[in-house]
Every structure is written in structure tokens, then in C-alpha cells.
Amino acid sequence: MLYRMGEGRPRVLYFTHGHPNLIRGGAEQAALELYAGVREHGAFEPFLAARTGDLALQRPGTPFGAVDGDDPNQLVFYAHLRGDENFFQTMRNKRFYTYHLAQLLKAIQPDVVHFQHTVHFGVEAIRQVRVTLPHVPIVYTLHEYIPICHAQGQMVRTKTFELCDHASPQRCHGCFPERAPSDFLLREHTIKRQFQDVDKFVAPSRFLLERFVAWGIPREKLVEIDYGREPQEPVPPRPVRADGKRNRFGFFGQMNPFKGIRELLLAANLLRDAGRMDIHLDVSGANLDLQTEDFQHAMHELMEAAPPTVGFLGPYAPEDLSERIASVDWVIIPSIWWENSPLVIQEAFMHERPVICSNLGGMAEKVTDGLNGLHFRARDPSSLAETLTRAADTDGLWEELRQGIPKIPTATEAAETHAVLYGELRDARSGAERVATLA
Amino acid sequence: MSAKGYAWRVWCRLPPTQRRLVFRLLAMGSSLKVAPGTPSQRLSFVLSLLARENILADGGHQAVRRLTTQLAQSTSARRVIEVGSIPAQPHVSIVIPIYGKLDLLGPQIALLADDEEIRNAEIILVLDSPELEGEFVSLVHDLHALYGLALRALVLNQNAGYGIANNVAASHATGSLLLLLNSDVFPESAGWLGQMTAAYRARAKVGALAPKLLYEDRALQHAGMYFEHEPGRGWSNQHFFKGFPSTFASANVSREVPAVTGACLLIDRDLFVRAGGFDPVYAIGEYEDSDLCLRLSSMGYPSWYLAEVALFHLERRSFAPHRSRQRAGATRHNSWLHNNRWKAEMERLMELHAQKESGALATPTPSPAGDLPTPVETAP
Numbered sequence: 001m002l003y004r005m006g007e008g009r010p011r012v013l014y015f016t017h018g019h020p021n022l023i024r025g026g027a028e029q030a031a032l033e034l035y036a037g038v039r040e041h042g043a044f045e046p047f048l049a050a051r052t053g054d055l056a057l058q059r060p061g062t063p064f065g066a067v068d069g070d071d072p073n074q075l076v077f078y079a080h081l082r083g084d085e086n087f088f089q090t091m092r093n094k095r096f097y098t099y100h101l102a103q104l105l106k107a108i109q110p111d112v113v114h115f116q117h118t119v120h121f122g123v124e125a126i127r128q129v130r131v132t133l134p135h136v137p138i139v140y141t142l143h144e145y146i147p148i149c150h151a152q153g154q155m156v157r158t159k160t161f162e163l164c165d166h167a168s169p170q171r172c173h174g175c176f177p178e179r180a181p182s183d184f185l186l187r188e189h190t191i192k193r194q195f196q197d198v199d200k201f202v203a204p205s206r207f208l209l210e211r212f213v214a215w216g217i218p219r220e221k222l223v224e225i226d227y228g229r230e231p232q233e234p235v236p237p238r239p240v241r242a243d244g245k246r247n248r249f250g251f252f253g254q255m256n257p258f259k260g261i262r263e264l265l266l267a268a269n270l271l272r273d274a275g276r277m278d279i280h281l282d283v284s285g286a287n288l289d290l291q292t293e294d295f296q297h298a299m300h301e302l303m304e305a306a307p308p309t310v311g312f313l314g315p316y317a318p319e320d321l322s323e324r325i326a327s328v329d330w331v332i333i334p335s336i337w338w339e340n341s342p343l344v345i346q347e348a349f350m351h352e353r354p355v356i357c358s359n360l361g362g363m364a365e366k367v368t369d370g371l372n373g374l375h376f377r378a379r380d381p382s383s384l385a386e387t388l389t390r391a392a393d394t395d396g397l398w399e400e401l402r403q404g405i406p407k408i409p410t411a412t413e414a415a416e417t418h419a420v421l422y423g424e425l426r427d428a429r430s431g432a433e434r435v436a437t438l439a
Numbered sequence: 440m441s442a443k444g445y446a447w448r449v450w451c452r453l454p455p456t457q458r459r460l461v462f463r464l465l466a467m468g469s470s471l472k473v474a475p476g477t478p479s480q481r482l483s484f485v486l487s488l489l490a491r492e493n494i495l496a497d498g499g500h501q502a503v504r505r506l507t508t509q510l511a512q513s514t515s516a517r518r519v520i521e522v523g524s525i526p527a528q529p530h531v532s533i534v535i536p537i538y539g540k541l542d543l544l545g546p547q548i549a550l551l552a553d554d555e556e557i558r559n560a561e562i563i564l565v566l567d568s569p570e571l572e573g574e575f576v577s578l579v580h581d582l583h584a585l586y587g588l589a590l591r592a593l594v595l596n597q598n599a600g601y602g603i604a605n606n607v608a609a610s611h612a613t614g615s616l617l618l619l620l621n622s623d624v625f626p627e628s629a630g631w632l633g634q635m636t637a638a639y640r641a642r643a644k645v646g647a648l649a650p651k652l653l654y655e656d657r658a659l660q661h662a663g664m665y666f667e668h669e670p671g672r673g674w675s676n677q678h679f680f681k682g683f684p685s686t687f688a689s690a691n692v693s694r695e696v697p698a699v700t701g702a703c704l705l706i707d708r709d710l711f712v713r714a715g716g717f718d719p720v721y722a723i724g725e726y727e728d729s730d731l732c733l734r735l736s737s738m739g740y741p742s743w744y745l746a747e748v749a750l751f752h753l754e755r756r757s758f759a760p761h762r763s764r765q766r767a768g769a770t771r772h773n774s775w776l777h778n779n780r781w782k783a784e785m786e787r788l789m790e791l792h793a794q795k796e797s798g799a800l801a802t803p804t805p806s807p808a809g810d811l812p813t814p815v816e817t818a819p
Contacts, residue, residue: 084542094545094581102584127549127585169655182753185655189625189751190546196553 019050037411137425228414250328260334286315486768523589532614601724602717646735649699663696701728
């Protein structure tokens with residue numbers, strides 16, 4: 001591999017665990033939007049290396065390949081963690097790091113490396129950056145709680161679906177009885193070891209930041225920066241008659257057990273039982289086919305039994321969102337896990353739709369009850385049904401909450417915040433080097 | 440059918456008197472082809488017999504003794520690789536035996552690496568599972584590339600067991616002190632090795648020194664070892680306060696103890712050599728650490744427990760489950776031998792320990808400066 005000549009603007013290299021062109025996901029989308037924002041902003045030249053698990057994209061002798069499209073600064077790399085590798089978040093064969101990743105780093109010669117995730121390729125990638133580029137600041141954005149929690153980073157107990165507020169070897173073993181408690185200690189300590197090489201962690205929500213402080217990341221290593229989004233022209237409010245009610249609600253997101261779709265459909269049944277056939281629900285749900293068979297089966301039963309007031313519109317592409325959101329007044333986020341900074345909240349707010357959400361974690365932080373949305377008791381279909389009724393029946397509430405909707409940071413603003421952060425980290429590192437030289 | 444399977448069938452048909460004869464022949468190194476193959480294969484066969492038949496006194500022990508001696512004599516490092524520049528004249532040589540699986544090596548090196556004292560030490564990895572050589576060698580190179588730690592890695596020519604693997608590695612060591620470290624022990628922070636070596640050097644006469652070891656829930660795995668005698672069962676090895684919270688007061692006193700674990704054991708290298716290292720007769724591995732401690736104490740070098748240093752020990756994670764019949768045979772043999780060999784020394788040490796503990800209870804703890812002296816109750 002040729003080494004890149006050092007010239008031009010400082011470079012920032014993003015590592016992400018997936019590319020939205022190949023697979024949909026909130027964190028992947030956020031990473032790509034930051035990349036685009038930084039390119040637009042201009043202070044740094046961004047590169048994006050996105051992981052793919054599609055073996056067909058791997059060629060002999062190299063894990064690297066192109067993203068569809070001709071952006072010279074984007075590539076994909078094949079990596080996959082199996083079994084123990086996934087558990088300990090590192091590859092058994094270290095050559096991926098010591099050879100291939102090292103080649104990539106030498107070829108791009110970034111001035112800042114920003115991990116948007118390490119899941120699926122492993123935390124030892126951080127170490128390789130520190131080895132190949134000893135003086136380059138490393139930034140790491142935390143999108144959920146995977147370093148703390150092996151249960152897909154959800155911090156929901158696997159057996160009871162109980163919310164979990166901290167990890168410990170014994171508790172985690174309870175969630176995964178086939179794993180020895182000592183495995184969890186080893187997992188925690190080896191991940192924390194790799195995290196020592198990170199200069200700054202970015203937390204998109206205060207809630208997530210505090211969780212990682214409680215877990216043991218020093219507070220001064222964390223900074224709260226919410227996702228920045230490509231600004232959207234707000235779609236106009238749904239036209240209603242003068243006496244008409246704001247009674248159409250939308251669900252946007254994955255149909256997995258953590259997103260609360262089951263609780264939402266149970267609430268719809270309660271509303272039907274109460275005779276409220278005037279409260280409408282549009283469900284734009286994705287990825288049901290990827291869920292366990294049990295869950296799919298339960299969902300299909302619920303969907304068949306759902307009242308006619310519920311419409312199932314199927315998955316949507318990002319560009320279809322404005323059309324989907326145009327026909328609802330409110331957006332519902334009924335997740336039964338903590339969440340971080342759900343992109344759907346930002347999308348609802350960009351289109352000036354108040355949000356009804358669980359009174360939990362990142363959701364409760366981003367949506368203020370009574371100011372720009374309403375909270376209901378998480379996991380409680382009757383509390384949700386009551387809240388929907390109140391939202392639909394209270395005159396002037398929708399208009400009032402709409403006034404309270406905050407401005408969402410734009411991709412350019414987020415790029416500016418990150419550029420300032422990168423600059424500070426570079427200064428701090430070169431300052432430390434000067435001190436080291438003088439000493 | 441394998442030779443071993445055939446031999447087993449023949450064995451089962453033998454009446455007890457002939458079985459004893461077989462053992463005597465084995466013990467004499469007879470050419471009888473009951474247990475053909477390498478010393479290691481023959482040892483496996485004998486151990487699986489011992490699991491079923493209690494014939495230790497009838498030639499069983501003699502057979503194990505002879506075969507383990509052959510095993511020790513025929514074991515050497517068939518390959519030595521060095522990555523990075525290994526410190527010349529290191530204070531400490533760290534010996535880490537690896538058996539059965541490699542999956543703890545990456546985490547252990549990652550967690551050891553950020554420590555000046557570890558970087559100044561000589562680290563010797565010894566692979567006791569030669570079949571893993573290829574993966575082991577490339578992992579050693581990769582781990583050096585990632586963490587910059589200089590490593591000397593030995594690949595044994597045959598699977599020889601814990602004691603022999605340590606002895607071979609110790610013969611490659613150059614440090615004045617030897618730290619024997621299991622592959623499932625790892626530190627929480629830097630500085631522990633320096634504390635251990637300082638404590639070792641501070642004592643005039645010390646044999647083996649070991650720190651506090653913790654389970655994953657921070658309960659005590661090791662706070663010193665003692666010997667317990669139960670009627671009808673003989674002597675057994677026990678750990679003080681095993682499973683108690685690490686903050687338990689009595690476990691937080693550094694002191695002389697009857698023995699210490701071999702999981703993280705610091706010893707003067709010359710003393711280790713003078714004592715003869717681990718006795719290979721403890722087949723597969725078990726009891727060789729207390730055997731060493733007992734030998735040292737009988738030479739006048741007591742064991743020391745260091746409460747100020749704590750590491751994690753994910754006990755029984757360091758080796759893949761051994762085929763159970765052989766292990767059962769080895770356990771039976773090793774505990775029998777340990778009991779017979781060290782009965783008197785264990786008794787002596789436990790009496791000494793009891794005296795010291797009762798003495799310690801009677802001695803008033805020194806009151807902190809500035810406090811009023813605590814009244815001492817005197818016996819009438």
C-alpha cells in the first residue's frame with residue numbers, strides 16, 4: 001500500500017461499524033452525517049472506514065473494498081467477530097489489527113482518529129491506532145451501552161426484561177448463565193484497558209454520559225455532544241378541520257422487543273376497548289424479519305388482532321420520512337430500554353411534531369414533559385393509552401407543545417463542535433509532547 | 440482399536456494380583472508393552488488406571504515417579520523465539536505457562552503491559568501444548584506489535600504438565616527473582632510487581648511470597664495457604680478465608696503463612712534452583728506449589744503472604760478441562776504423595792501457626808501515636 005503524502009488540511013479518519021448504503025441503523029446514519037458535515041465544514045478533510053460483515057465483499061489478501069459510489073475518501077472493510085470474539089470485543093487473529101489496520105492508518109496518515117464504534121471489529125483497533133500513530137488524538141463516540149452490557153448494550157436483563165442500572169460479573173452471569181462470572185470481569189477489564197488509549201469520549205446524551213462515568217470512565221474524558229442532523233424543511237402541520245382533533249400518532253423505528261412496539265399495540269387495544277375509534281396510529285416499522293421467531297410470531301398475532309385504527313405502513317427510507325410524518329400530529333417513542341439520543345426524536349422535532357415517550361433515560365432527557373412532549377410510564381400500556389387520550393382530547397395542548405420544540409443541532413454545527421474538539425485535542429497532545437521534549 | 444483401548448481391555452481382565460505385577464513391571468521400566476508410546480502417553484495410561492484402582496502403594500506411585508522422571512528428562516524447549524529487546528540483567532523473570540488454550544494470553548498481556556516494572560522484567564511464556572505452536576507464535580508476534588512488551592516464548596517438545604513447564608522456563612530465566620504467574624492472573628493497576636519484590640527483599644529469610652488474589656466478585660481467592668487435618672481424610676490444602684470479602688480484616692495482614700499458592704509466586708531464583716524447582720512427580724499439576732513451599736520451609740525459608748498487593752485470579756480458567764479420568768488419577772496420586780511426604784512438616788507448621796495466631800491475639804495492638812494507651816488486661 002502506498003503511503004499518502006502529507007499535505008493539505010488536517011485529516012480525520014472515522015471508523016464506523018456499518019455503512020448506511022449497506023445496512024440501516026441509527027448510529028451508522030449519524031456517523032455518515034457527521035462525515036458529510038465535516039466535509040462541508042472544511043476545517044478537516046474526513047475519511048470514512050466502515051465495517052461490513054458481508055464475506056462476499058472480501059477479496060483475497062485484503063479486507064478493504066469500496067462503498068458503492070465514487071467518493072475517494074470512503075471505504076469499507078470486512079470484519080466479523082464470532083462467539084468469544086464478540087463477547088470480548090476483540091479478534092482472535094490479531095493480524096487484522098497489526099497488519100491491515102496499520103496499513104490503512106499509514107496510508108491515510110490521519111491527524112485525528114474518531115471511532116464511531118468498535119463493535120464487530122473490536123476494541124483492539126484503538127490500540128493499533130495508538131501504536132501506529134502515537135501522537136494522534138483518538139475520539140470515541142458512544143452510541144449505546146455495549147462496552148458495559150453484553151446484551152446488545154441495552155442494559156435490560158435478558159431473562160426478566162427488567163431494566164438494569166449497573167453491570168457486575170454476578171449480574172451479567174445471571175443474564176447469560178452459560179458464561180462464567182469471571183468472563184464478565186475479563187470483558188470489562190480488557191475493554192477498559194483499550195479505552196485508556198482514547199483521548200475523548202463523545203456522549204450524545206447526558207444520561208449516557210453519566211452511565212459511563214458510573215462505569216468508570218473518568219468524567220474529564222467525556223464530553224456531551226448531541227448528534228447533528230442535515231436540516232429538513234419542516235413539513236406543514238396535518239390539515240385538520242377547525243374543530244378537528246390532533247389525534248393521529250406515528251411510530252417510526254425498528255420492530256424489535258426493545259422499541260416498545262408491543263406495548264404500543266396493547267395500548268391501541270385498550271383504546272379500542274374504551275371505544276376510542278377516533279385515535280389513529282401509523283406504524284412505520286422495520287426489521288421485524290430479523291427478530292426471533294417467538295417475537296415475530298407474537299407480533300404477527302398482535303398485528304392481526306389490532307383495531308382498524310392502526311395502520312401498518314412498513315419500513316421507510318430516510319427520504320420517505322417527511323411524507324410519512326406529514327400525516328401525523330405526534331410521534332410516539334415507547335422504548336422499554338434506556339435509549340441514548342434517539343434520532344427519531346430529532347426527526348420529529350425537525351418537523352415540529354411533539355413527542356410522546358417513555359419516562360426513561362435518554363428519551364426523558366431529550367423530550368421535556370409538558371414543554372415539547374409528554375411522558376408516560378415506561379412499559380405501561382394503560383399509561384400510554386391515557387397519555388394518547390389526553391394528547392388527542394386536550395384543546396390547545398398540541399399547539400402549546402409545538403411552541404416548546406427546541407432547535408436540533410445541524411450537521412454543520414455538530415461538525416464545527418467536533419472541529420473545535422479535534423483542534424483542542426491536537427493542541428493538548430502537541431503541548432504534552434513539547435513538555436516531554438523539554439523535560 | 441487404539442493401543443490404549445486394547446491395553447485397557449487386557450487390563451480389565453486381569454485379576455488384582457496380576458495388576459499389581461503389571462505395576463511393578465511398569466515401575467521397573469519393563470519392556471512389557473502394556474503401555475506403549477511416549478512417557479507422556481504411558482503416564483496418561485497409568486493415571487487413568489489409578490483413577491479406578493487404589494494401588495498407589497502397590498507400585499502405582501513407583502510407576503508415576505518413574506514415568507514423570509522420564510517425562511521431565513525428555514522435556515525441553517524445542518523452539519525459543521524472542522520478540523522485542525528483552526532487558527539485560529532483569530531483576531525479575533516472569534514465567535507464564537500456557538496449556539490447552541490461548542484465549543487468556545491476549546487479555547493478560549494487554550493488562551500487564553502498561554507498567555514500567557513489567558517492561559523492565561523478563562517475560563517468559565512457555566507453551567505446554569505443542570500442538571498450538573503455530574497460533575501461539577503468531578499471537579506472540581501480534582501481541583508484541585500491539586503492546587510493545589518484549590517476550591521470550593518457549594514451545595515445549597511435548598505436553599509435560601505444570602511443574603515441568605515451569606522448571607524448563609525457569610532454566611531459561613536470568614532474573615535474580617522468579618515470578619511464577621498463572622495465565623489467569625491479572626492486575627488491576629500498575630506497580631504491583633515492585634511492591635512484591637520490595638517486600639521480598641525486605642525480609643531476611645523468605646522462601647515463597649504470594650499476594651492477595653481475588654475472584655471476579657472481589658471475594659478472596661488466596662490470602663495464604665494452610666493445612667488441615669481431618670480424621671479419616673488426612674491432610675488437605677486450604678486457603679485462608681477463601682470466598683470472604685477482600686476487605687475482611689484478618690486477610691489484610693501480611694504475615695508468615697504455612698504455604699502460598701503457585702498462581703502468583705515470587706521466589707529467589709537461586710533458591711528455587713537449590714530447592715530443585717517443582718517436583719515433576721506431581722503429575723499434570725496440583726500440589727506442586729505447596730510441595731515446594733514445604734520443602735523451602737523445611738530448609739528454613741518460610742512462606743510469606745503479602746496483603747498489600749491484590750490481583751485477580753480467575754481460578755481454574757487457565758487450563759482447558761483435562762480428560763477427567765487422568766485428572767482424577769493424578770489427584771488421587773498427588774494428594775496421597777503430598778500427605779505421606781509432608782505429614783510431619785505440615786504438623787510442625789500448623790502448630791507453629793497456631794502458636795503465632797494465639798500469640799498475636801494475646802499481644803495488644805500498638806495504639807496509634809497520640810492516643811491514650813489501651814489498658815491491657817492481665818491474667819490473674
